[in-house]
Amino acid sequence: MGKSKKSVQIVILLAIILVGVYAVATVVFGSDEVPKVGQEAADFELLGMDGSVHTMSEYEGKARVINFWGTYCPPCVREMPALQAQWEKWSSQGVEIIGINVGENKMTVENFVAQTGVKFPILMDPKRDAVASFGVGPMPTTFFVTASGKIDHIRIGELDLNTLDKQIEQLVNAK
């Protein structure tokens, strides 16, 4: 009898601990919380310039550089060549550079891509879904995501070629 009492106590205490840990964890790492460095990068499902839908899981196992941009944002336009150059350098080594255009129509993005000669994949986020799930504030914002899907670094503001190169190298080594 004494033994069964004890195991009942243990079961109840364990159940309470489980509920407690779960409850605290859900508020601390709540879904409306914006992902931070060290956390899992958010998911997205966006239409690409190539006409097909792309998701985050598609790039699993690859280091990712996710850049949020718009043609209406001059620093975004200025950093495009740097991203393009890095894409040329790193894409053969399993690094994906993904540009997410925020809020513009296909025509505008197409024209811009044609003009600037950007070759890396561009996705469109007309309804700002990805912007919301990544918690992007000012643009440009660039997320450096490791091959395992963790955010390694977040860069708000214009990128430049040198630091971008170092940043990607670090990302590749972080595997």
Next chain:
Amino acid sequence: MSQGSKPLIQNTKCDCGHQNPTGTVLCEACGKPLTEEAEAQPILEMRYDGVARRSQKENPGIIDRVWNFFSSVKVAIYLILLTLIGSSLGTIFPQESTFLNIDPSVYYKEEYGQLGHIYYLLGLSHTYTSWWFVLLLVMIGASLVICSLDRVLPLYKALSRQRIPKHMSFLTRQKVIYQGQVEEDGADWVERVKPIIKKKGYRVRTDGGTLLAEKQRFSRWGPYVLHIGLIIFLLAVLGRNLPGLHMDEHMAFPQDEPVHIKNTSYYLLNDGFKVEFYTEDDMPEEFKGKNKVLPKEFQTQAILYMCEANCDDLGKKPELVEVTRHNIEVNHPLNYKGLKAYQFDYDLTPILRSVSPVLVDSKSGKEYGKITLSIDDPQREYQAGEYTLTLTQSFTDFGLGDNGKPVNLSPNPNAPAFLFLIKGPELPKEGIQYFYFPKQIDKERFNQEAINAQLAGGEALVQLDVLSMDDVDFSESTTYLNIRVDKAMPFIWIGCFIGMVGLVMGFYFTHRRIWLRIDNGTLTLGAHTNKNWFGLRKEVSAILKQMNIEVDEKSLENNRGTKDESN
């Protein structure tokens, strides 16, 4: 004999031979006080009927200690107090969740100064979703569960296994007692009193010259039913954070455009928005003459659609099926299967959606044909009569960049502009470039004619013109709705209801018990209740009166135990 110098271990066996668990105050069988403390009381403490709580153990281990911590009512009260203090801290400044779009790291400092910044840094700006607040709720829940289990099982056992004969010292130390002489045989007297007590609604059991009458025992479970209600309530509150159970979003709905509600398969369409303003005459006094525009009533004619196919395929248009429609007004939300849409705000700025200009000859005004130009998603090629118009550039918010080149200033359709290459009869073979601003205000601001004259190297031979307002399609207004889903709410109500049942059980019913024994012509009666002693006294006196024993109600009250000692 049994209450010796080592009370911790040895006081558990009673005179009547019953073996009691550690911590028992009144013998489980005969009710004799076991501890020295209980022995010393003139009136017995009847809490939990004197049975040992589950947590009372001889050698508590670590699990027992945790168990004991949560089983303590004192700890529960401290936890509740801490939670109350915590939740009141959250009301000092508005919570982050009450704002639509702020950066809390600067907002609190700007709005409330240094104190506000400290408030933010301490995490009080999101008190109710902070780890410590949730932890407190969980601990209250743990305390509720453990307190209940700790008491309810022993109490259940004690009440369901009550023995009828009680020890003399148990009866004489109740708060309501009577002692007196009866002429007849004890068993006969008891048989005679039985129907009288039964008539008062008691359930009566007898054992020779002893009797136990009891009513409304279920009220003893009131607190525990309340606890169950509170536990369901707490679980529902904690469960609200689970994905899909709770949503509280403020969304914009431009007219005539179905908008997807995130994380659901619903689309909501603003099918028309009406707003009525107060005229100067029927404006409330305090606003009169202040040149204020006050809306009297506003209403969104909403249609809710469910997506049936192509929902997740971004490349295709989703197939929508109407499920319900409702005119949303303040306090009259749309409500469909737990999805609620509340009127929240509106914006009467029209948004241009598409224009259908006609290509005309600049000189003769001859019309060649009409094209329809979507602002948001324009096509690449248009045909107007024999003329082809190729869209080479489009802008949503036209402006000039640092280098003097046209750029987009924002993704919002503030100043849409389109650059066409027009080819056709009488035009140069390579075509002419033509800049088109659909909005009249932009046409003037950016001087469309001058730009086009420059592009054509003279006056443009053809031009795009909107002939009537019928050729302009715009969303007249945008309504802002607060979309809410709260699937945990039914559980909150169920919890509240069960809690209320428990409160009613505990507050409006009283557990009353009357014990009596007759030893050699001496009747000893003790009665106990958890509240309304006055009513119990009255009932006992009425019963005795029917047995021809006249007693003053007040004299039934145990006078601090002094009266019974003399007998």
